[in-house]
Amino acid sequence: MCLGAPGQIVEIHGDVAVVEFWGARKRVSLERLKEPIVCGDYIIEHHGHADRRIPPADVLETLALYYASVCSLPGWRVLSRNGETSTSLRA
Secondary structure, eight states: OOOOOEEEEEEEEETEEOOOEEEEEEEEETTTSSSSOOOTTTEEEETTTTEEEOOGGHHHHHHHHHHHIOOOOTTOOBBBBBBBBBOOOOO
16 A cells, blocks of 8 residues: 655745655655645645645644554654654644
8 A cells, every 4th residue: 555645845846846744855746736836835745746735724634644644653753854753743
């Protein structure tokens, strides 16, 4: 089973965005999105592509569900920018 990851758009360069996933940044293609996207929006990323925009009202719940279902498994941890383990969720 594959699972898309929620992340926040921090930069947009044409059809490519820089997206932050709990402190890690990655380039993501926006070509599949049918709606406009702006910095600060959250998306679901899968295999380097943004599959959909997360509605603002659903962001915190989506992050919490993702964290509870994936990041809390043994061996998984979320790192902050300074490399320390972080368990906080913020939108």
